[in-house]
Amino acid sequence: MNGADTVGVQTLTREVVVANSQGLHARPADMLAREARKWQSRIELVGEAQRVDGKSILDVLTLAAEAGTRLVVEATGPDAREALEAIGGLFERKFNEHGTEQAS
Amino acid sequence: MLKLQGIAVSPGVTIGEALVLDSEGFRIPRRFVERSAVDTELARLAHAIGETAREMERNRDAIRAELGEQYAAIFEAHLAMLHDEKLQRELQTAVRDRNWWPEYAVSRTLRRYAKVFQSLDNHISQRAHDIYDIEKSLLRNLLGQRRETLAAISQPVIVLAHNLTPSETATLDRRFVKGFATELGGPGSHTAIVAEGLEIPAVVGVGPFLADVSGGEPVILDGNQGLVILQPDEETIARYRQELEAAQTVAAQLKEIRDLPAETTDGVRIQLTGNIEFPSEAEQCLARGCDGIGLYRTEFLYLASRTEPTEDDHYAAYAEVVQAMAGRPVVIRTLDLGADKMHARLNIEEERNPCLGLRSIRLSLRQLPMFRTQLRAILRASALGDVRVMFPLISTIVELRQARMVLADVMEDLAEHGIAFNRKMPVGMMVETPAAVMMLDIFIKEVDFVSIGTNDLIQYTLAVDRGNKDVADLYNACDPAVLRLLRRSLDVAREAGVPANVCGQMSGSVMFTQLLLGLGLRQLSVPPSAIPEVKQVCRSVSVAECRLIAEKALAMDGAREVKAYLRDQLRRRLAQAVA
Numbered sequence: 096m097n098g099a100d101t102v103g104v105q106t107l108t109r110e111v112v113v114a115n116s117q118g119l120h121a122r123p124a125d126m127l128a129r130e131a132r133k134w135q136s137r138i139e140l141v142g143e144a145q146r147v148d149g150k151s152i153l154d155v156l157t158l159a160a161e162a163g164t165r166l167v168v169e170a171t172g173p174d175a176r177e178a179l180e181a182i183g184g185l186f187e188r189k190f191n192e193h194g195t196e197q198a199s
Numbered sequence: 200m201l202k203l204q205g206i207a208v209s210p211g212v213t214i215g216e217a218l219v220l221d222s223e224g225f226r227i228p229r230r231f232v233e234r235s236a237v238d239t240e241l242a243r244l245a246h247a248i249g250e251t252a253r254e255m256e257r258n259r260d261a262i263r264a265e266l267g268e269q270y271a272a273i274f275e276a277h278l279a280m281l282h283d284e285k286l287q288r289e290l291q292t293a294v295r296d297r298n299w300w301p302e303y304a305v306s307r308t309l310r311r312y313a314k315v316f317q318s319l320d321n322h323i324s325q326r327a328h329d330i331y332d333i334e335k336s337l338l339r340n341l342l343g344q345r346r347e348t349l350a351a352i353s354q355p356v357i358v359l360a361h362n363l364t365p366s367e368t369a370t371l372d373r374r375f376v377k378g379f380a381t382e383l384g385g386p387g388s389h390t391a392i393v394a395e396g397l398e399i400p401a402v403v404g405v406g407p408f409l410a411d412v413s414g415g416e417p418v419i420l421d422g423n424q425g426l427v428i429l430q431p432d433e434e435t436i437a438r439y440r441q442e443l444e445a446a447q448t449v450a451a452q453l454k455e456i457r458d459l460p461a462e463t464t465d466g467v468r469i470q471l472t473g474n475i476e477f478p479s480e481a482e483q484c485l486a487r488g489c490d491g492i493g494l495y496r497t498e499f500l501y502l503a504s505r506t507e508p509t510e511d512d513h514y515a516a517y518a519e520v521v522q523a524m525a526g527r528p529v530v531i532r533t534l535d536l537g538a539d540k541m542h543a544r545l546n547i548e549e550e551r552n553p554c555l556g557l558r559s560i561r562l563s564l565r566q567l568p569m570f571r572t573q574l575r576a577i578l579r580a581s582a583l584g585d586v587r588v589m590f591p592l593i594s595t596i597v598e599l600r601q602a603r604m605v606l607a608d609v610m611e612d613l614a615e616h617g618i619a620f621n622r623k624m625p626v627g628m629m630v631e632t633p634a635a636v637m638m639l640d641i642f643i644k645e646v647d648f649v650s651i652g653t654n655d656l657i658q659y660t661l662a663v664d665r666g667n668k669d670v671a672d673l674y675n676a677c678d679p680a681v682l683r684l685l686r687r688s689l690d691v692a693r694e695a696g697v698p699a700n701v702c703g704q705m706s707g708s709v710m711f712t713q714l715l716l717g718l719g720l721r722q723l724s725v726p727p728s729a730i731p732e733v734k735q736v737c738r739s740v741s742v743a744e745c746r747l748i749a750e751k752a753l754a755m756d757g758a759r760e761v762k763a764y765l766r767d768q769l770r771r772r773l774a775q776a777v778a
Contacts, residue, residue, distance in 0.1 A: 118322075119323075120323060120326075121272075121279075122272055122275070122276060125276055128279065132284070150284060151284060151285035152279045152280055152283050153285060153286055153312055156326055157316070159324075161321055
């Protein structure tokens with residue numbers, strides 16, 4: 096995925112807010128990384144002071160993003176648009192905060 | 200570079216590679232994989248990751264069935280972290296490109312993540328525990344049955360540990376340990392005594408620091424200042440190298456006085472003997488010019504193996520020391536351990552307060568077969584030289600009499616079997632409880648010598664657990680209460696004409712030499728490393744001056760004042776000696 100595409104590589108960004116009350120703790124970080132790995136594009140999360148690999152739960156955890164934190168999701172690759180859509184959706188649904196995973 | 204302050208318990212400076220012992224005792228040295236073995240090692244790593252994942256899945260399923268989905272999520276998160284692609288990549292790169300041993304790669308990489316999490320100031324920092332859990336599972340699967348022990352060290356290292364247990368220190372290969380640093384512990388703790396015995400620097404009570412260091416990293420241990428320096432910079436290393444060289448020069452100078460007697464300037468001869476743990480230390484004492492062994496601690500015979508030592512095990516160790524001493528006195532102390540260290544073996548219930556529990560002579564008197572075995576060996580060794588036996592922690596006359604009765608009984612037994620021993624072997628007791636001091640005028644009539652064990656005496660007098668870092672500062676040899684007990688003990692012994700000795704850390708510290716001589720002490724038993732220094736101080740003072748110093752110190756109100764005064768007096772003495 097690392098710059099393998101020579102044409103049509105685009106970087107798209109989307110601003111998100113961590114809205115679930117516990118912040119990006121282990122479970123949401125896991126969901127996020129899983130979702131990110133479904134896409135071919137490189138996914139990065141940009142916080143105030145750092146940029147991390149969205150496909151790595153360990154990296155996402157190091158953001159220590161609490162409820163209310165604003166982040167920018169950056170996707171680079173052929174399916175960037177779809178990836179952003181899916182990841183943005185996770186944030187909007189507050190990572191299904193109250194258990195009950197919805198079948199998608 | 201990270202400088203950590205702990206408690207200095209054994210002097211000296213050393214620079215070396217770290218060997219990290221975590222709470223499970225894993226030691227992960229920096230080790231490399233040969234290029235040709237990289238694929239095998241990668242496969243081993245992959246296998247361990249697979250095994251660890253399966254364990255986590257099993258745990259997850261079990262917890263899910265028992266407690267529900269919410270609790271199982273923890274293991275789900277562990278699994279996700281374990282399978283993290285970035286982590287996997289990093290581990291593989293470490294093995295393939297840097298040729299790190301997989302164990303080392305796991306430890307280094309995961310600890311780096313744990314450290315990042317720990318530095319976060321919100322609830323995510325708790326994830327560090329998860330990372331340590333993953334590290335432990337991986338290491339367990341990598342090491343399998345080959346889990347390494349301290350006994351298998353094969354190159355010089357500085358041992359960094361949470362807390363060293365007596366059995367760990369007893370089994371480690373002493374040739375390769377250059378120093379100790381532990382998170383727990385205080386002055387007088389087990390690590391401190393062992394380090395002093397081995398003459399290697401040690402720092403204890405450092406507080407949590409093991410997460411900040413990995414095996415194989417360079418570490419500086421400053422046993423003089425109580426510092427542990429992780430990831431030292433070039434400048435610091437250079438400065439410590441210089442210090443090391445200077446210390447070697449001083450050691451060479453002290454060697455010159457080896458064959459001179461410990462005699463004061465006004466002609467009073469001081470008996471300077473060594474405290475030892477291991478038979479091999481007898482040679483160290485001789486090399487420094489000692490007058491004998493004033494305290495031979497025998498606990499290591501019991502701790503070094505899982506089974507109780509046989510009479511021959513005891514005898515072999517004692518004989519080695521007695522023969523090395525060639526006619527000089529050797530004081531062998533009977534078992535001075537708490538039941539807390541031995542309950543697994545003796546089937547004794549766990550105690551709430553081991554320091555005040557079944558230990559030392561109390562334990563020996565309850566475990567007569569074990570006690571008799573040791574006494575038989577001591578008596579047999581008494582045929583080889585000037586052996587004396589000493590009972591620890593005597594606090595009532597009944598204990599002393601019982602111990603003597605057992606001894607007499609064992610003597611009869613040996614005589615019946617025609618086994619040689621010294622029927623007149625001197626019998627002594629340790630004075631290490633306030634009760635023993637108060638009753639010493641009675642006890643002294645039934646012993647041939649006494650030895651004041653200052654470590655325990657201070658602990659029991661001041662009611663301080665010297666291993667508890669929160670109160671360790673109250674453990675102070677300069678406390679006037681301690682000085683008064685010392686004075687009384689030495690006065691009683693002198694009046695009765697019974698030789699008295701002081702062992703324990705106080706006698707090995709030159710700060711107290713003048714005070715002790717001033718109180719009338721004529722025998723000092725010190726760690727081998729302290730022999731030259733203490734001898735030098737003895738040779739540069741007069742008893743008359745020491746008396747004045749003791750009088751003055753005993754008139755003081757508090758430990759701080761006494762300490763400042765004794766320090767100052769020592770400084771003056773050394774300044775004169777140099778001039």
